[in-house]
Amino acid sequence: KDETLPANGGIRSYFGHHSFNHSMMVLSDMPQTTKGSWFLHYEDKMDTELIDTIKGTIYKIWQTKERIAQLKEQRKPIPSYLPNYLKWLDQSLNKMRSVAVYYKEYSTLENLQLLGEEYIRQMKRDLTPKTFQTSILCQKIGISHDGFYSSMQEYHKYDASDFDYLDSLGYDRIIKEAQQDLYTIHANNQFSTLNSSLDCRTDSDIDPMQPLCIGMDYNANINWIVCGQPRANRLNIIKSFYVKFERKIPALVADFCTYYAPHPNKTVIYYYDATALGSNYAVNDQDFHWVVVHEFERHGWQVIDVYLGNPMRHDEKYLLINQGFAGKQRLMPYFNRQNNDDLILAIQSAGVERGRNGFRKNKSMEKQPESEEDLLEHRTDGTDAFDTLYIGCEKFPQHDLYPICVGGVR
Template sequence: MILSDMPQTTKGSWFLHYKDKMDAELIATIEGTVYEIWRTKERIRSLNANGKPVPAHLKGYLRRLDRNLNKMRSVAVYYREYSSIENLQLLGENYIKQMKRDLTPLTFQTSILCQRIGIAKDGFYSSMREAHKYDANDNQYLDTLGYDYDFATLDARADADVDPDAPICIGMDYNANINWIVAGQPRDRRLNVIKSFYVKFERKIPALIDDFCRYYATHRNKTVVFYFDATALGSNYAVNDQDFRWWVVHEFERHGWTVEAVYLGNPMRKEEKYLLINQAFAGKQRLMPFFNRSNNEDLILAIQSAGVRRGRNGFDKDKSGEKLAESEEDLLEHRTDGTDAFDTLYIGCEKFPYRDAFNLSMSGVL
């Protein structure tokens, strides 16, 4: 059993991933078995109370239920988040009021209300707010699947925020141990970050693009606007022989997609990037970014916890942890690699907008 307050740092967030390991169907079966054991015991107690003999099959049935319950529990993971308010009858209203007085707002939020923390006010993305996240499930499509479906097998048909007739814009990040795609679609003054993908360790760029193409297999406009800067050229430590740009274009074309490769030049200066993206979150640029909550859980956590590192040459995103070995307490997907892919996507969409037939006329990359 692991019990904890809601963590306040990325490093302390490792146990939140137990939620992904929980088999809801197995938990429901365990609950049903516990109820059946209780119901059977009640029947036995009732028979004993009335002086009636207990059938032998009931005792055998009870032992069989108990064996099955133990087998299921031996492989089960159960994850829940509880607010102390749910325990109000035991704790009392005065205790909650006292904690609100005595604790800092952040500690009260995590320790008493069990709420996940928002964006660090002194972080690299300090202008991002909770309102920049949205939910966009296509419930009409999900209803056609009934109740027996696995979220891990869903594809873009379950997303209500995807325009199937518009291209998908992507930014990427290339690292020896983790590679990212962050996908978005500009619409009016919004940049909807519709989904992010990553692969780790032995899975490299071909596997990453395969994941993307499989998820968007039903997308009608199979055009990818691939924004990249000089970091994608002339180097390669994720795949072999060719540089990152070549492999990305090659793999998408192999899957039948058209690639509009848009070169952004040298990476934007740190302070300029910080100002641009935070002004974007504040609504002071042409596009404001918004994140599909359920399709970007790891990316959002990485963005919310991205810090700032100050040095002699000004400041930059704190990437001090990128080269460290992964641990259960410090997952690769919660570091800054994914945020760099988002930066590239936003800079590309903001500075080099792509016009297609859905908006004006097919004119390529401007």
């Protein structure tokens, strides 16, 4: 990748009108590790509206060619607009393809008629279950059942988008306009403007009258906030935030406060342990706890800081949280899928290793430089922030002590 992609040259002034100029095709089995998963990020870069428009244009080209062929068979004159229309469609198709990213996953079972059932049976017999899952079925490695969060299941994820509010922002109108236009690039700026204005009003899982509970993790290169709200026997992880490199805790708190600016209850229950005290390699001379409280108060929020003591031992944390996922603790964690995609991926891939006091979360990659195959946000830093939030809400419940606290007034 590092050598081949930069060598993908060609002079656009001569060949830029061809959609294959500077194009790439990447083919692979489904990766089994994060190191081999760099190309999976192309799925996030795919504009599905643009791809649908390309498919519609291809159909219109076929339809126009069929019309011309029928006229030739009937020995009728071909209207001059048809070849011109065909040429315009072809030019439009090239423009769209030149900027398009297409991502698709195919199972070997789609070639069953060609390969035969015996081949599939043989592969299932001879390959390991994980290799069969990735190389034959093309399925992504999901929740690690021998990882640190082994009791997490798919039903611990949920969707909670407020579509009425999204419709009021005009998404529906822009999508319809894009569908009517063959070349939808003009809509991108409108989408980015709308995306930058999204806030907590797009979420339907927030209790507007209750405070927000947070756990954090502090690191020189990445800092996290994981936000949740307990409800009955659930702990809804409603959103997570992170900042990287030169953006530090003040920027992280600012992102949080901007997103939750419309939230009526400007109270944060901040759970923290000894790792937040006495040291600070992310912002200034004050420790993490002081900076977090100061920044929230500077943005007009009331902070209820709850000290958890020394960090819980990994084996005790493993037992507590996995019992929570299994419904054997007071709170069971659930994750808003849209607002925690990076956190969910980090939790699903968190492994375990042997330590002096038994097994522990494998944090060996936290100090390694970031790469495209191993992004900081997919490591265990965010999972530590989730751990702090869950331990705080489960062992040190404060939520019900402040049932009506709006704007800092009880």
